[in-house]
Amino acid sequence: MGNSYAIESQEMSTSIILQLILSGVTIGSIYAMVALGFNIIYNSTSIINFAQGEFVMLGGMFMVSLVGPLNLPMWVAFPIAVLAVTLIGMAFERLCIHPLKMPSVLSLIIITIAGSILLKGGAMFAWGKETFSLPHFSTEKPILLLEATILPQTVWILGIIGMVVLLLALFFRFTIVGKAMRACAANRPAASLVGINVKRIVLLSFALSAAIGAIAGIIITPISLMDYERGAILGLKGFGAAVLGGLGNPMGAVVAGFLIGIVESLCAGLISSHYKDAVGLVVLLMVLFIKPSGLFGSAQVSKLKKF
Amino acid sequence: MLTIRNLEAYYGAIQALKGVSLHILPEEIVCLIGANGAGKSTLLRAISGLVLLVKGEISLDGVSLVGRSPEEIVALGISQAAEGRQIFAPLTVLENLELGAYQRFHKEGRRQITQEIERIFELFPVLQERRAQPAGTLSGGEQQMLVISRALMSKPKLLLLDEPSMGLAPIVAKEIFQFIRDLRESGTTILLVEQNAKMALSLADRGYVLETGKIILEGETAELLQNREVKRAYLGKGRKGFLEE
Ligand SMILES: Nc1ncnc2c1ncn2[C@@H]1O[C@H](COP(=O)(O)OP(=O)(O)OP(=O)(O)O)[C@@H](O)[C@H]1O
Numbered sequence: 001m002g003n004s005y006a007i008e009s010q011e012m013s014t015s016i017i018l019q020l021i022l023s024g025v026t027i028g029s030i031y032a033m034v035a036l037g038f039n040i041i042y043n044s045t046s047i048i049n050f051a052q053g054e055f056v057m058l059g060g061m062f063m064v065s066l067v068g069p070l071n072l073p074m075w076v077a078f079p080i081a082v083l084a085v086t087l088i089g090m091a092f093e094r095l096c097i098h099p100l101k102m103p104s105v106l107s108l109i110i111i112t113i114a115g116s117i118l119l120k121g122g123a124m125f126a127w128g129k130e131t132f133s134l135p136h137f138s139t140e141k142p143i144l145l146l147e148a149t150i151l152p153q154t155v156w157i158l159g160i161i162g163m164v165v166l167l168l169a170l171f172f173r174f175t176i177v178g179k180a181m182r183a184c185a186a187n188r189p190a191a192s193l194v195g196i197n198v199k200r201i202v203l204l205s206f207a208l209s210a211a212i213g214a215i216a217g218i219i220i221t222p223i224s225l226m227d228y229e230r231g232a233i234l235g236l237k238g239f240g241a242a243v244l245g246g247l248g249n250p251m252g253a254v255v256a257g258f259l260i261g262i263v264e265s266l267c268a269g270l271i272s273s274h275y276k277d278a279v280g281l282v283v284l285l286m287v288l289f290i291k292p293s294g295l296f297g298s299a300q301v302s303k304l305k306k307f
Numbered sequence: 308m309l310t311i312r313n314l315e316a317y318y319g320a321i322q323a324l325k326g327v328s329l330h331i332l333p334e335e336i337v338c339l340i341g342a343n344g345a346g347k348s349t350l351l352r353a354i355s356g357l358v359l360l361v362k363g364e365i366s367l368d369g370v371s372l373v374g375r376s377p378e379e380i381v382a383l384g385i386s387q388a389a390e391g392r393q394i395f396a397p398l399t400v401l402e403n404l405e406l407g408a409y410q411r412f413h414k415e416g417r418r419q420i421t422q423e424i425e426r427i428f429e430l431f432p433v434l435q436e437r438r439a440q441p442a443g444t445l446s447g448g449e450q451q452m453l454v455i456s457r458a459l460m461s462k463p464k465l466l467l468l469d470e471p472s473m474g475l476a477p478i479v480a481k482e483i484f485q486f487i488r489d490l491r492e493s494g495t496t497i498l499l500v501e502q503n504a505k506m507a508l509s510l511a512d513r514g515y516v517l518e519t520g521k522i523i524l525e526g527e528t529a530e531l532l533q534n535r536e537v538k539r540a541y542l543g544k545g546r547k548g549f550l551e552e
Pocket residue numbers: 318321323341342343344345346347348349350390
């Protein structure tokens with residue numbers, strides 16, 4: 001009797017762990033996308049854009065308004081919300097970053113912090129302090145996977161993120177503009193000497209990061225809800241993932257995002273959810289003590305970095 | 308083709324060029340020699356639009372370049388292989404070359420550019436062998452070939468070369484100089500900056516000597532080679548020492 005009970009509880013715990021890992025993967029994939037946004041801007045400007053989290057929040061908020069009050073179908077609202085946030089990202093670059101001549105990296109970073117406060121304030125003004133939700137993209141009936149269940153929305157999230165990462169990789173690898181963005185990251189003066197309009201690349205990188213952030217916000221809102229303050233913590237976690245993966249390294253960012261998500265979720269489920277937010281950052285700090293260039297950054301590259 | 312009048316350039320409070328005037332005629336090779344810190348690179352950077360504070364006049368075929376952005380200047384037909392092997396290290400050799408033709412992608416399409424790259428590969432077979440490799444893994448000499456090739460990819464009217472032989476073994480330097488000679492045959496106008504004054508002067512049609520931001524001498528290279536001042540300061544002659552040839 002006692003024996004069979006023990007076996008059962010062991011099975012239970014593996015299924016719980018599987019369940020926790022799955023939800024960790026879900027939230028981790030959002031961190032991964034935020035981290036990708038950080039990297040794209042970092043690579044073309046060496047700026048850490050602390051407004052990155054606000055793009056995520058704005059994506060969710062725009063989607064809420066388009067689907068709720070305006071009653072648009074999801075598939076119409078999705079691209080409109082992404083476009084709206086992309087335009088905000090571009091306006092942010094044009095108004096706050098572009099006009100400065102030879103700014104120091106530090107002052108640029110402070111400007112992005114100011115920008116994030118401004119965007120958050122604007123969102124509170126527009127949407128209030130309520131917490132909003134979105135309908136799931138398809139049915140909410142969980143799918144059984146091995147011994148755990150998975151929400152169809154999670155499948156959507158993973159699928160969309162897979163697409164985004166794939167498209168980004170193709171863009172950077174095979175288009176001339178993508179190559180130009182990598183060239184700016186590698187050697188900015190040389191990029192302008194071959195005739196690349198570096199300022200336009202910077203604008204593009206803000207557009208791209210805002211779009212990716214918006215997509216992340218839209219797909220996560222049905223599961224984790226959204227309010228005007230949510231951007232900050234998502235931005236922080238995404239930043240953690242970007243640093244953990246080695247700043248400027250997109251593949252590292254994705255892996256680190258998943259890692260932080262999974263560790264967090266395991267901690268929340270097995271220890272206590274109070275420590276959930278801290279644990280990702282503790283992992284980050286520990287890794288940085290041991291390997292300051294991040295998990296996947298090369299020490300050589302990090303010596304050249306300003307951060 | 309290129310006319311510069313009374314050019315002054317500043318880095319903050321430091322004045323690196325103090326009223327430089329020079330001109331380059333079509334299909335000429337003009338060399339610019341001078342000691343370290345004389346302002347040679349600054350002059351090339353000013354032409355390419357990379358120096359923020361510039362006074363005076365720079366014009367290409369009558370079009371003023373002062374105040375234009377680097378990409379506009381590339382579009383007008385000036386391309387620079389800057390000093391210090393400025394490759395895009397993580398990008399492949401092929402990608403580096405493609406980016407040299409960045410502005411032509413919008414106008415001409417990929418076919419033309421692929422053909423151009425084939426031509427470069429004929430000139431530098433090493434680059435073809437290494438085309439899929441990150442440019443940062445090339446040897447110094449190969450990187451220099453890449454930088455010059457990349458600068459050629461925009462099909463410039465005027466090519467600016469900043470110390471193409473720096474740090475190269477004499478044999479490789481000779482190859483690079485032979486390549487520059489061949490370029491002239493194909494009708495490219497070149498402004499060449501060199502520490503190796505002897506090689507530069509034997510290659511170019513005319514030369515200028517820059518000293519602490521001012522042109523102190525100019526003329527046909529044959530004359531400059533005979534000039535006592537040049538011999539003493541830049542060719543290491545007329546003074547006893549182990550540097551003497
Ligand atoms: N970015 C900069 N900021 C401040 N001063 C600079 C800068 N770049 C160059 N200078 C100064 O301008 C002067 C000219 O420099 P430049 O690089 O043009 O010399 P150069 O003739 O190319 O020398 P070299 O033969 O060593 O390459 C030098 O005194 C240098 O210290």
